[in-house]
Every structure is written in C-alpha cells, then in structure tokens.
Amino acid sequence: MELNDRNKVFEVLKELNIECELHEHPPTPTIEEAVKYWGQMKSTHCKNLFFRNHKGNKHYLVIFEHQQQLMIRDLEQKLKQGKLSFASEKRMSKYLGVKPGSVSLFGLINDNDNHVYVFFDKNLLNSEFLSFHPNDNTASLKISQSDFQKFLIWSGNEHEFLDLY
Template identity: 55%
Template sequence: MDRKQIVFDYLGRYALRYDYYEHPAAPTIELARLYWRDDGSKHCKNLFFRNHKGDRHYLVVFDCDRNLAIRDLERRLRQGKLSFASEQRMERYLGLRPGSVSPFGLINDTENHVHLFLDRNLRQQHSLSFHPNDNTGTIVIPQAEFIRYLDGCGNSYEFIDLY
C-alpha cells in the first residue's frame, strides 16, 4: 500500500484534522523549503537514531531552523552513545526510507519500539508540518491533533529541551 495512504487512512480512522499538499520530492530540508507554503506551521526536522548496542531506537523531532550536534544530543537525551540508524533499521522499525522520516512512521511501529523525543519549543506552535511518510507531500496538523495522534500510536514520547 502507498505510504501516504497508510497515513491518510490512520488519520481518517481517528478523525484527526489536517491539511495536505503535494510537491516534488524533497528528501532534505533545503529542497523542502522550495515547496513549503506560508501556512503558519512549524516545519520539523526528524532524525532517527539508535543507541550504541543497537537495541533502542529514537526519533528526534525539532525545529527545522535549528541544528543539533550528536554529542550535545547525547548529553541531553542521556541514552548513551548515539549514531544514525541504518536504512535497514529505518525500514524495519518505521517502515520508512531516508528523506521521508516523520513521526507518522510510528504508525508502522506496531510493537512501540521507537521512543520519540520532541523539542519542548514545538509545544508553542499552533501547527506542525511533516512528510506523510513520503517526501512528495506535506501534512500540516494542528498541535492538539498531533498530540491526539501521538497518544493513539502508543509509542512513548516526551518533550524536552534540545537546545
């Protein structure tokens, strides 16, 4: 099934409100900026990590206008040494490919293996923007609806100070 359609079906099943628009493939923030609409949402950067042993996985979501150094992130998350998870791990745990990572990948994590860290500053945003598990579109979802989505997924998550 189409990765986007899985997201749309999930959001529809739980009557979550969102807006959607399509654009050319945008696997990086730099490319995505070319297609973003001026809709007032905060566009997010989404990074997928694993711990040193490879038995824990983390999705880290933060403001796309900010940068994070892995060593700083390790200190803030207190999960030990981190590295970017491989493409195979990304597919296994989130059902995603590089360039399309988003919290909507948690739909595919039926065992709730991945822990989600979100920057606390995102809580102040009216709405957030993410790829719908495919980098040829953008979903804009109101903050309250996004929290409902996270609560429904069942994965553990927390808002923390990332910078």
C-alpha cells in the same frame, strides 16, 4: 505495509478524526530542498531524525523545529541514552516503514511493537500547527497541535518533551 505508502497515514488520520492540510511537492529528501516548497504553508515545519544506540537495540526518533541545528554529541548529553548514531536504511524500514529522506512522526504507524522512543523539543508545544511528511517526501501534512497530541497518544510510543537547544 509497503514503504512510503502514505495511504495508511491518511487512513489512520481519518480514523482518529484528524484534519490535515496536504501540500504536494517534488521529492525533498532534505530540509534545504523542502523549504523551497513550503511557501504559504503556515506551520512549524519539523525535522525528524532517527537514531540507534551504540548496541543497536534501542531506537529514537528526535523531532524539532527545522531551522534548529543539533550536534550529535550535544544531543547524546541531553537525551542521556549513551552514544548515538544515525539508524541505517534497513532499520528505518523495519521500525518506521520509511526510506531515508522520509522520516516522520507518522512512521510510528508502522511501529507495531512501540519499540521507538520519541524525543520532542518542548518548543513544539508552542506551535499552533505542525507539519511532517506523510511517510514519503513528496508532500507535507499540516496538522493542529491538538491533533498532533491526539496522534501521539494513539501511537502508544513512549515519548518526552525536552529542551533540545
């Protein structure tokens, strides 16, 4: 799959009978820029961070509500995975098939070996709708909580919900 090919995301969602609402917008590599375009989109907008451990042999996708701030040191203590650092662009491409500014839950579509472990803030379970980039930052996709759960099961990636803040 080519980097940022959101057609693959739509193919998988269709295969899983997951309904989504697409909101196109200009490229938004940061949350601060994306907020300008979410307007009428009623959902919990998610921040998606991609980390590696200090040895570089384990990778973690951390997903939480976009308005929350996490300090890496605090996150390391909560995740109990040792020292973390942001994954490089090369690692984003290899494990999620995305570029910086486009990290998303849907990157798991490209993780064929289920290498990436996913941590979610447990507060996301209280949201009726969630939104993520479709593996590129020129749109946002809104999906229901039940479809979010369906996709997560389909991905096969190990995951857990934690109290991140």
